[in-house]
Amino acid sequence: MHDLLLRGGTVYDGLGGPGAVADVAVTGDQVVALGADLGPARRVIDVTGLAVAPGFIDAHSHSDPVPLMPDPQPFKLYQGVTTEIVGNCGFSFAPLDDATIEATGPLFAEMAGGVPVVPRDFAGYLADIAAAGPTNHIAALVGHNTLRAYANGMDERLRPGALAQMCRLADEAFAAGAVGLSSGLIYPPGSYGDTDELVALARVAHRWNRPYTTHLRNEDDRLAEAMDEAITIATRARVRLQISHCKVAGRANHGGGKALLARLHAARQSGVDVRGDQYPYRAGGTFLNALLPGAALIGGTAAMRARLADPAGRARLRAMAEDLTRPNGFWARVTPADVLVTTHGTRPEATGRTLAELAGSGDPFDTLCAVLVDDPGAGMVITLMAEEDVETIMADPLIGIGSDNGPPVGLQHPRTWGCFPRVLGEYVRERGLLTLSEAVRKMTSAIADQFGLAGRGYVGAGAVADLVVFDPATIGHDGTYAVPDVRPTGVEYVLLAGQAVVERGRFTGERRGRVLRG
Numbered sequence: 001m002h003d004l005l006l007r008g009g010t011v012y013d014g015l016g017g018p019g020a021v022a023d024v025a026v027t028g029d030q031v032v033a034l035g036a037d038l039g040p041a042r043r044v045i046d047v048t049g050l051a052v053a054p055g056f057i058d059a060h061s062h063s064d065p066v067p068l069m070p071d072p073q074p075f076k077l078y079q080g081v082t083t084e085i086v087g088n089c090g091f092s093f094a095p096l097d098d099a100t101i102e103a104t105g106p107l108f109a110e111m112a113g114g115v116p117v118v119p120r121d122f123a124g125y126l127a128d129i130a131a132a133g134p135t136n137h138i139a140a141l142v143g144h145n146t147l148r149a150y151a152n153g154m155d156e157r158l159r160p161g162a163l164a165q166m167c168r169l170a171d172e173a174f175a176a177g178a179v180g181l182s183s184g185l186i187y188p189p190g191s192y193g194d195t196d197e198l199v200a201l202a203r204v205a206h207r208w209n210r211p212y213t214t215h216l217r218n219e220d221d222r223l224a225e226a227m228d229e230a231i232t233i234a235t236r237a238r239v240r241l242q243i244s245h246c247k248v249a250g251r252a253n254h255g256g257g258k259a260l261l262a263r264l265h266a267a268r269q270s271g272v273d274v275r276g277d278q279y280p281y282r283a284g285g286t287f288l289n290a291l292l293p294g295a296a297l298i299g300g301t302a303a304m305r306a307r308l309a310d311p312a313g314r315a316r317l318r319a320m321a322e323d324l325t326r327p328n329g330f331w332a333r334v335t336p337a338d339v340l341v342t343t344h345g346t347r348p349e350a351t352g353r354t355l356a357e358l359a360g361s362g363d364p365f366d367t368l369c370a371v372l373v374d375d376p377g378a379g380m381v382i383t384l385m386a387e388e389d390v391e392t393i394m395a396d397p398l399i400g401i402g403s404d405n406g407p408p409v410g411l412q413h414p415r416t417w418g419c420f421p422r423v424l425g426e427y428v429r430e431r432g433l434l435t436l437s438e439a440v441r442k443m444t445s446a447i448a449d450q451f452g453l454a455g456r457g458y459v460g461a462g463a464v465a466d467l468v469v470f471d472p473a474t475i476g477h478d479g480t481y482a483v484p485d486v487r488p489t490g491v492e493y494v495l496l497a498g499q500a501v502v503e504r505g506r507f508t509g510e511r512r513g514r515v516l517r518g
């Protein structure tokens with residue numbers, strides 16, 4: 001007797017196989033059989049006309065503190081996501097000590113969505129997540145920015161012994177179960193690190209057979225160079241490489257999607273196991289201070305405040321920010337109307353407005369500086385990409401899906417609530433850019449393989465029964481930049497290790513997620 005039978009659905013195996021009508025039998029936490037006439041079950045759910053797929057795996061999440069929020073947060077389950085890879089862009093929420101929290105100031109606070117940022121080693125972080133009971137499964141990367149801030153504060157130059165300490169901390173994190181190493185090379189203090197520093201850390205990841213994921217040092221004018229750096233790091237350290245949120249930013253570079261993919265494929269030809277992920281939007285979202293040159297943050301957020309408040313310091317930063325010959329933040333690559341302030345710690349009236357609106361007839365750079373003096377960790381949504389490049393990149397088989405979400409509170413980029421349904425509704429059903437089976441593969445096995453999540457990312461006998469049942473005719477997301485926190489449509493059932501946590505589109509309220517350790 002099986003525990004559960006999903007009867008009559010069209011099964012997408014996650015490996016790219018075409019949809020096929022089959023029953024799926026689940027016993028305990030596993031799929032035990034697929035096919036017809038599988039015998040009796042304690043519970044039968046008729047899913048005729050619906051798609052049955054492996055639960056989606058979000059390659060690029062920033063939900064690190066979300067499981068510690070007081071209430072369960074089903075915003076990913078509603079998208080069909082059963083596992084999130086957190087700790088991306090170099091920012092893991094461990095290891096942290098008091099000095100690191102002090103030095104990084106509002107950066108972590110802004111990502112935390114109201115959860116207190118407290119000192120923890122990596123094992124402690126995973127233990128706290130497990131104890132809280134996440135709403136979906138969590139697998140965590142250890143981040144270069146965090147390691148560097150811990151060992152070296154917000155200083156530009158590494159102190160003697162700091163790199164060795166970073167490597168030791170990374171080793172501890174892998175021993176505790178970190179599933180890979182991440183970097184975010186536009187963000188201080190990670191951006192102060194050079195290639196050799198990253199190779200040293202990636203070599204630690206190699207010893208544990210864990211991948212290296214990177215938010216490249218540049219995603220606009222120097223994208224090719226930045227990709228070459230990532231490929232060099234992966235080659236020298238012999239690690240799998242995941243290029244995070246693949247994009248071509250900056251108007252002057254639009255149309256460069258093909259060149260990005262050519263580099264990815266060339267690297268594979270030369271023996272690097274490289275893939276990428278992407279979110280299906282033209283706009284990105286990050287710290288507002290990413291508009292400024294990295295030099296703005298040397299010494300930490302207090303030092304940045306002092307620089308921005310001082311007319312001479314502000315003038316120096318403006319000159320650097322306007323110098324298009326160097327990679328100096330996004331300022332000169334967008335217009336103030338492209339920048340929507342989404343989070344601000346002390347000026348709620350600034351959120352939901354563009355920099356152009358906030359500046360009015362004043363100077364937009366001065367406005368930016370004033371807004372950042374009030375909250376150096378403020379967030380933004382910034383329109384940087386061309387739709388043509390979004391589609392070109394998405395169509396490539398090496399590219400998986402990752403949302404790059406923020407905490408599900410306040411005004412955030414709509415990807416937080418709708419990334420996966422948007423791919424399936426907009427790019428599969430409406431535009432026909434991808435087949436459904438290929439889109440499912442990009443959300444499942446393509447990610448599970450890269451991050452070493454054994455037994456997940458496919459539907460087959462012996463697989464963990466993380467499953468999603470959705471309606472291909474209605475799945476989608478209507479969220480906008482102005483009103484992003486809208487429930488997606490079309491996701492009917494979600495199972496975590498055989499237990500239904502979404503039933504007929506409703507969250508059961510249970511925290512059945514687990515911590516997946518590398």
Ligand SMILES: [Zn+2]
Nearest residue numbers: 089184215244
């Ligand atoms: Zn990033």
